[in-house]
Amino acid sequence: MKFGTMSSLQKVLALIAIGASLAALLSPLAMIGETTVSTLSHPIAMTFALAGLATIIRFKLKFSIAFDGIMSVLGIWGIMVILNGIDKASFGFWMLLVAAWAFGWLYIERLSNVTGLNVFLTRLIGLITPVFFGIWILVLWEAITRGANVPFVLLPPPSMVWVKITTSLSILWADFQQTILKAVLSGYVMGCGSAFLAAIAIDRSPFLQRGLLPVGNFVAALPIVGMAPIMVMWFGFDWESKAAVIVIMTFFPMLVNTLTGLTVATNMQQDLMRTYAAGYWQTLFKLRLPVAAPFIFNALKINSTLALIGGIVAEFFGTPTVGMGFRISTEVGRMNIDMVWAEIAMAALAGSTFYGIIALTERAVTFWHPSIRAG
Amino acid sequence: MSKDASPVVSAKKLSLTFETNDGPVHALSEIDLDIAKGEFVSFIGPSGCGKTTFLRVIADLEKPTGGEITVGGVSPEEARLARAYGFVFQAASLYPWRSIEKNIALPLEIMGFSKSEIQERTRRVLELVDLDEFGKKFPWQLSGGMQQRASIARALAFDADLLLMDEPFGALDEIVRDHLNEQLLKLWDRTNKTICFVTHSIPEAVYLSTKIVVMSPRPGRVIDVIESTLPKDRSLDIRESPKFLELAHRVRDGLRAGHSYDE
Amino acid sequence: MNKLLEGKIAPVVVVVSVLIAIWYCFTVYLNTPWQLDRYEKAGTDWTYSQLITDTMKQDRPVLPAVHQVVVEIWQTTVNKNITSKRSLIYHGWITLSATLLGFLFGTILGITLAVLIVHNKALDKSLMPWIITSQTIPILAIAPMVIVVLNAIGVSGLLPKALISTYLSFFPIAVGMVKGLRSPDQQQLDLMHTYNASAAQTFWKLRWPNSVPFLFTSMKVAVAISLVGAIVGELPTGAIAGLGARLLAGSYYGQTIQIWSALISAAVLAAVLVMLVGVANNVVLKRMGMSQ
Numbered sequence: 001m002k003f004g005t006m007s008s009l010q011k012v013l014a015l016i017a018i019g020a021s022l023a024a025l026l027s028p029l030a031m032i033g034e035t036t037v038s039t040l041s042h043p044i045a046m047t048f049a050l051a052g053l054a055t056i057i058r059f060k061l062k063f064s065i066a067f068d069g070i071m072s073v074l075g076i077w078g079i080m081v082i083l084n085g086i087d088k089a090s091f092g093f094w095m096l097l098v099a100a101w102a103f104g105w106l107y108i109e110r111l112s113n114v115t116g117l118n119v120f121l122t123r124l125i126g127l128i129t130p131v132f133f134g135i136w137i138l139v140l141w142e143a144i145t146r147g148a149n150v151p152f153v154l155l156p157p158p159s160m161v162w163v164k165i166t167t168s169l170s171i172l173w174a175d176f177q178q179t180i181l182k183a184v185l186s187g188y189v190m191g192c193g194s195a196f197l198a199a200i201a202i203d204r205s206p207f208l209q210r211g212l213l214p215v216g217n218f219v220a221a222l223p224i225v226g227m228a229p230i231m232v233m234w235f236g237f238d239w240e241s242k243a244a245v246i247v248i249m250t251f252f253p254m255l256v257n258t259l260t261g262l263t264v265a266t267n268m269q270q271d272l273m274r275t276y277a278a279g280y281w282q283t284l285f286k287l288r289l290p291v292a293a294p295f296i297f298n299a300l301k302i303n304s305t306l307a308l309i310g311g312i313v314a315e316f317f318g319t320p321t322v323g324m325g326f327r328i329s330t331e332v333g334r335m336n337i338d339m340v341w342a343e344i345a346m347a348a349l350a351g352s353t354f355y356g357i358i359a360l361t362e363r364a365v366t367f368w369h370p371s372i373r374a375g
Numbered sequence: 376m377s378k379d380a381s382p383v384v385s386a387k388k389l390s391l392t393f394e395t396n397d398g399p400v401h402a403l404s405e406i407d408l409d410i411a412k413g414e415f416v417s418f419i420g421p422s423g424c425g426k427t428t429f430l431r432v433i434a435d436l437e438k439p440t441g442g443e444i445t446v447g448g449v450s451p452e453e454a455r456l457a458r459a460y461g462f463v464f465q466a467a468s469l470y471p472w473r474s475i476e477k478n479i480a481l482p483l484e485i486m487g488f489s490k491s492e493i494q495e496r497t498r499r500v501l502e503l504v505d506l507d508e509f510g511k512k513f514p515w516q517l518s519g520g521m522q523q524r525a526s527i528a529r530a531l532a533f534d535a536d537l538l539l540m541d542e543p544f545g546a547l548d549e550i551v552r553d554h555l556n557e558q559l560l561k562l563w564d565r566t567n568k569t570i571c572f573v574t575h576s577i578p579e580a581v582y583l584s585t586k587i588v589v590m591s592p593r594p595g596r597v598i599d600v601i602e603s604t605l606p607k608d609r610s611l612d613i614r615e616s617p618k619f620l621e622l623a624h625r626v627r628d629g630l631r632a633g634h635s636y637d638e
Numbered sequence: 639m640n641k642l643l644e645g646k647i648a649p650v651v652v653v654v655s656v657l658i659a660i661w662y663c664f665t666v667y668l669n670t671p672w673q674l675d676r677y678e679k680a681g682t683d684w685t686y687s688q689l690i691t692d693t694m695k696q697d698r699p700v701l702p703a704v705h706q707v708v709v710e711i712w713q714t715t716v717n718k719n720i721t722s723k724r725s726l727i728y729h730g731w732i733t734l735s736a737t738l739l740g741f742l743f744g745t746i747l748g749i750t751l752a753v754l755i756v757h758n759k760a761l762d763k764s765l766m767p768w769i770i771t772s773q774t775i776p777i778l779a780i781a782p783m784v785i786v787v788l789n790a791i792g793v794s795g796l797l798p799k800a801l802i803s804t805y806l807s808f809f810p811i812a813v814g815m816v817k818g819l820r821s822p823d824q825q826q827l828d829l830m831h832t833y834n835a836s837a838a839q840t841f842w843k844l845r846w847p848n849s850v851p852f853l854f855t856s857m858k859v860a861v862a863i864s865l866v867g868a869i870v871g872e873l874p875t876g877a878i879a880g881l882g883a884r885l886l887a888g889s890y891y892g893q894t895i896q897i898w899s900a901l902i903s904a905a906v907l908a909a910v911l912v913m914l915v916g917v918a919n920n921v922v923l924k925r926m927g928m929s930q
Binding site for chain 2: 266268269271272273274275276277278282286287290293366367368369370373
Binding site: 009105108109111112113125126129130132133134153154155207208209210211212213214215218221222223225226227229230232233234304305308309311312313316317318324325328329332333335337340341343344347348351352354355356 | 645646648649650651652653654657700758759760762763764765766767768771773774775776777778779780782783786787790791858859862865866869870873881882885886888889892894897898900901904905908909912
């Protein structure tokens with residue numbers, strides 16, 4: 001009897017999968033036009049539900065993890081196929097979705113608890129699991145919006161957003177250029193760069209340091225995005241005003257982090273430089289900046305997100321007729337929600353790529369730091 | 376070894392008082408001491424006796440508040456600016472972002488040596504401490520003993536005549552420590568340097584030194600200066616000889632005499 | 639007195655005074671062109687001292703002087719009925735209530751997620767990477783959509799704004815709490831193991847107390863970002879109520895003094911909120927005996 005080797009959560013999930021399969025088998029699947037189709041009359045739905053029911057043998061026999069994975073993938077495929085042929089989902093469809101989802105969870109649950117794997121396999125599982133989870137979120141989103149006929153203005157299905165993305169690439173590219181390439185990048189470089197230089201200058205005066213650290217920390221917590229209307233008045237509608245907002249937003253986190261980073265060299269490390277009679281700049285470049293690197297990268301990472309937020313939100317206060325923030329606010333007004341989602345998808349992609357590049361650079365530069373060495 | 380007329384380090388009535396919130400602390404009180412060229416001098420005493428402070432005064436990491444001190448005939452500051460000594464700290468204090476090679480090259484870069492000179496010297500001192508195969512490794516990839524050897528190599532790289540060592544082996548286990556002690560003696564023999572060595576281990580002090588300075592706290596002062604009678608060429612076995620035990624006994628007596636406070 | 643000079647107060651006062659002085663210089667500099675234009679059109683003679691005072695008296699200056707903003711804030715808080723649409727306290731309260739509600743939801747959601755993630759490997763592996771990725775996404779960009787869409791289905795007022803604040807604030811809490819709940823070291827966990835403590839006992843007696851400092855640290859971030867969320871959430875509904883609405887209305891009509899006073903009030907609000915969390919932090923940690 002293999003019952004004992006399953007955790008109670010796994011038992012519950014297995015029972016949900018089996019129960020939902022049974023319920024799906026016995027109830028109407030969906031509406032096609034005005035007619036109701038039962039699960040038994042839909043070959044794919046019936047096969048999946050029967051297979052789901054058959055997994056009851058897991059309580060008697062050893063049931064491979066791979067089977068749960070296969071059941072879940074088959075479920076995803078089946079649900080997508082069924083969705084294309086129906087007009088409105090009924091109880092059976094939702095039960096199939098629940099069953100497939102339970103198999104997916106079981107798969108991840110069991111996979112995560114496998115021990116004694118080699119490094120490569122552990123990494124692979126670490127990669128597959130979130131991707132699988134992400135796919136499932138998209139499937140749920142697609143199935144619920146289309147199955148329940150959720151109004152498009154409320155929440156368009158991902159497939160529709162995807163179509164929108166592929167058909168409006170030129171608009172998206174123009175918005176990307178305006179917001180990311182012009183405003184965000186220039187503002188980010190200017191904000192981080194000037195804060196870095198300011199920190200190095202201030203670092204020589206302990207008095208200024210003590211004064212500016214609390215003020216900087218305070219300002220970093222303020223809703224600086226609110227400066228956007230003022231910057232629009234000062235610098236006009238084009239990207240310069242957005243870059244200005246981003247400069248202000250990114251300046252203080254960078255200043256505070258660099259100042260803190262410059263103080264972390266230990267006494268012993270400083271004494272060592274002193275015994276070499278090293279000058280201020282030698283100590284700065286050979287000791288204090290390297291130890292400050294993790295702090296500086298922390299600010300660069302925080303700022304990458306802040307810069308994007310600043311760029312997009314500042315466009316809500318006035319822009320030329322291009323830009324991601326402009327597009328989002330106008331298309332929301334026209335209830336073209338799919339276009340809004342397309343912009344959001346691009347913003348998400350741009351944001352995580354931006355962040356990813358900085359994180360990878362950090363790994364390369366601060367390879368020696370315990371936090372990077374560990375993993 | 377012929378002794379130079381002028382001592383490498385010479386302290387006269389040297390005092391250092393720290394002002395703290397709990398009143399003044401007399402870290403060093405009227406120290407008189409001469410260290411001749413080529414000597415291996417150990418400073419031993421309980422914590423707070425000022426042995427590390429004295430070393431840091433020589434290195435110009437602390438300023439004395441009274442008395443006089445010269446290092447190589449000039450003030451500690453001038454000596455430091457002339458890069459007259461190498462300092463080895465309690466921890467290896469290697470920079471984790473630099474490979475062992477690059478760590479040893481650090482003082483050389485700062486002092487403006489040429490690239491080829493840096494390469495040549497790095498290779499030579501790595502050989503000297505038996506780390507020639509580990510130059511490309513990073514500090515965190517080496518054991519504690521190897522790290523400390525690398526930090527000694529770093530102090531040797533720019534060929535200062537004076538080596539200041541502040542409990543360099545204090546954090547290592549006994550077996551590694553014995554081994555490093557033996558190596559250090561050989562190194563001293565080969566390089567003909569003057570070494571000031573702070574320790575709190577009696578056997579270590581007796582085994583290594585030509586001169587042992589026993590110190591005591593509150594205020595930090597010198598209780599006894601013992602000239603070693605051991606031959607210059609020593610193996611670890613010497614620690615079982617009667618001469619060694621006699622010296623150790625004298626050091627212990629000195630330390631006990633300095634313990635005027637309850638513990 | 640000596641301590642005052644050595645501590646943070648004196649440097650902070652100096653830095654803030656310098657910043658205010660710079661502000662005044664910019665006020666004069668930025669408002670001068672318009673003022674000169676006025677003089678020329680009116681054909682009046684002017685002196686430098688007159689110019690300087692006049693640059694600080696404009697109705698719609700490029701940059702208002704500090705005291706103009708202070709006066710505006712004074713008039714729209716103390717001198718206005720709280721229920722008046724022109725009272726900053728009224729607008730501030732609208733924003734604050736959305737902020738607090740969102741912050742509360744966000745904290746609960748964040749803690750719940752963190753507890754689940756720490757106790758379930760599958761969730762840890764599947765959800766955690768997405769929580770981290772989501773921090774790299776400019777989430778505020780969806781604020782207008784959430785507001786408008788919820789408005790379209792009849793949900794309006796406080797809740798949509800609070801939802802945006804929730805969305806923004808639960809990330810730092812979840813990430814901080816996962817870190818906090820995992821902060822007990824192996825030895826402490828082993829000790830609980832030797833007592834054969836249940837997961838719940840380990841949680842309440844070890845993980846939870848250990849995570850409290852982390853909770854407060856992330857709550858400081860969360861409350862600040864919660865306020866930003868509420869303010870941005872007020873933009874797309876058109877300038878109706880709240881500090882965000884004041885910003886938007888000010889920018890429509892070029893009322894710079896109004897913009898700055900809304901901005902400063904938002905800053906003060908943020909500072910007070912972060913400070914309150916800080917005070918709560920000190921009190922709780924002291925009670926738990928964890929403060930130094």
